[in-house]
Amino acid sequence: MLFSLVSLVVAGLTFVGATTETCTHVDNTTLWVSAIVGKNGVSTAECWGIQPPFVVSTQPGTVGNEFLQLGGLSNGSYTVFPAGPDVDAGLHNAPNAQWVAVLTGHGNVNFPQSPATPNLTFGAGSLIIAMDTPGTSTIGHRTVWTGGSVVMQMPFAPGFVPEHKTIEGACPK
Numbered sequence: 001m002l003f004s005l006v007s008l009v010v011a012g013l014t015f016v017g018a019t020t021e022t023c024t025h026v027d028n029t030t031l032w033v034s035a036i037v038g039k040n041g042v043s044t045a046e047c048w049g050i051q052p053p054f055v056v057s058t059q060p061g062t063v064g065n066e067f068l069q070l071g072g073l074s075n076g077s078y079t080v081f082p083a084g085p086d087v088d089a090g091l092h093n094a095p096n097a098q099w100v101a102v103l104t105g106h107g108n109v110n111f112p113q114s115p116a117t118p119n120l121t122f123g124a125g126s127l128i129i130a131m132d133t134p135g136t137s138t139i140g141h142r143t144v145w146t147g148g149s150v151v152m153q154m155p156f157a158p159g160f161v162p163e164h165k166t167i168e169g170a171c172p173k
């Protein structure tokens with residue numbers, strides 16, 4: 001009993017410490033990515049620190065450089081939104097629990113059921129996670145893409161979710 005209490009206190013302190021971090025700016029041993037998650041039926045944002053952290057690559061082509069595994073992937077796809085005005089993808093759930101990489105353009109994600117969660121914005125070169133699949137969130141999130149955006153979706157292998165540490169809210173910029 002005492003032990004659990006101590007563990008809880010320690011876990012609490014660790015968490016408080018983590019919330020003061022500004023993610024990549026302070027702890028760049030870890031890849032921090034914003035994650036769209038469904039909690040209690042509502043979509044919101046968290047900041048995930050992917051585990052295990054970066055290691056030094058021994059793989060030909062990247063040897064000696066910061067490297068981490070994204071884990072099992074399946075059925076990746078590549079989407080081109082038409083050039084021109086913004087494309088409103090509307091309210092939707094994540095079709096799969098997945099990585100989303102923005103290759104070109106810009107996405108603006110809004111959480112209508114979670115007014116306290118600021119819009120999540122991500123430009124070319126961003127990597128995020130979308131987890132608010134059907135069943136985890138009743139209406140999901142709304143995404144507006146700038147015209148001409150190109151997006152790569154990489155669903156996790158069935159049953160796989162990357163190990164991670166969590167900070168509430170989107171990752172600080």
Ligand SMILES: *[C@@H]1O[C@H](CO)[C@@H](O)[C@H](O)[C@H]1NC(C)=O
Binds near residue numbers: 028029054
């Ligand atoms: C973290 O910062 C150090 C010092 O600037 C740099 O050498 C290293 O490559 C950075 N690591 C990552 C993963 O960005």
Ligand SMILES: *[C@@H]1O[C@H](CO)[C@@H](O)[C@H](O)[C@H]1NC(C)=O
Binds near residue numbers: 110144
């Ligand atoms: C947030 O998203 C909503 C819906 O797309 C949009 O109307 C609003 O302008 C956005 N706000 C910001 C600050 O991006």
Ligand SMILES: *[C@@H]1O[C@H](CO)[C@@H](O)[C@H](O)[C@H]1NC(C)=O
Binds near residue numbers: 156
């Ligand atoms: C990918 O497609 C295969 C074959 O249709 C299916 O068995 C698998 O569950 C799919 N993976 C995901 C993450 O949807």
